[in-house]
Amino acid sequence: xxxxxxxxxxxxxxxxxxxxxxxxxxxxxxxxxxxxxxxxxxxxxxxxxxxxxxxxxxxxxxxxxxxxxxxxxxxxxxxxxxxxxxxxxxxxxxxxxxxxxxxxxxxxxxxxxxxxxxxxxxxxxxxxxxxxxxxxxxxxxxxxxxxxxxxxxxxxxxxxxxxxxxxxxxxxxxxxxxxxxxxxxxxxxxxxx
DNA sequence: TTTGCGATTCGG
DNA sequence: CGAATCGCAAAG
Numbered sequence: 140x141x142x143x144x145x146x147x148x149x150x151x152x153x154x155x156x157x158x159x160x161x162x163x164x165x166x167x168x169x170x171x172x173x174x175x176x177x178x179x180x181x182x183x184x185x186x187x188x189x190x191x192x193x194x195x196x197x198x199x200x201x202x203x204x205x206x207x208x209x210x211x212x213x214x215x216x217x218x219x220x221x222x223x224x225x226x227x228x229x230x231x232x233x234x235x236x237x238x239x240x241x242x243x244x245x246x247x248x249x250x251x252x253x254x255x256x257x258x259x260x261x262x263x264x265x266x267x268x269x270x271x272x273x274x275x276x277x278x279x280x281x282x283x284x285x286x287x288x289x290x291x292x293x294x295x296x297x298x299x300x301x302x303x304x305x306x307x308x309x310x311x312x313x314x315x316x317x318x319x320x321x322x323x324x325x326x327x328x329x330x331x332x
Numbered sequence: 333t334t335t336g337c338g339a340t341t342c343g344g
Numbered sequence: 345c346g347a348a349t350c351g352c353a354a355a356g
Contacts, residue, residue: 208350209339211349212349213341217339289337289338
């Protein structure tokens with residue numbers, strides 16, 4: 140499923156449920172509502188210059204977590220894609236739940252750091268994993284340039300649930316406060332996964 | 333080794 | 345718009 144073109148998978152990942160089991164046993168889960176795709180031939184991708192220690196997991200099999208540290212204080216979570224040997228990843232930018240708007244905040248809130256780099260995201264007995272299907276309804280999905288890049292801005296590889304109030308960054312005209320739950324329409328789609 | 337900067341966020 | 349804050353990777 141994840142061993143396919145990153146951009147395709149990214150779009151389909153919207154609506155999947157990210158689940159977290161904290162060290163103390165606490166469990167949390169929420170739908171993914173914003174993602175960005177990064178591929179080998181993409182200048183903004185960590186794997187663009189080849190394999191390095193940091194992006195090693197991106198070159199491995201799909202379904203594993205690629206967590207990196209950025210700006211001296213934040214962590215970002217990615218889902219590795221593409222067949223083993225081909226780098227590719229999807230940055231998880233927001234979950235449909237309070238405190239998880241933005242890749243850095245999401246990781247801070249759910250206590251995700253580099254110690255989770257390389258964990259199997261398809262293992263529901265682990266600390267972090269994915270469940271559920273995906274959204275295919277174009278009507279509830281929006282697209283845009285990726286956020287915070289100085290290269291690769293020509294690639295429209297950011298996908299987000301149109302009406303989720305937890306999506307980060309630039310939004311549609313008259314951006315609203317991000318404190319309400321997703322609208323009924325999106326909520327319904329997310330529920331039928 | 334050194335250096336410049338980054339897939340961010342928050343405050344002024 | 346700039347500070348915070350530090351690991352990474354390209355350059356020296």
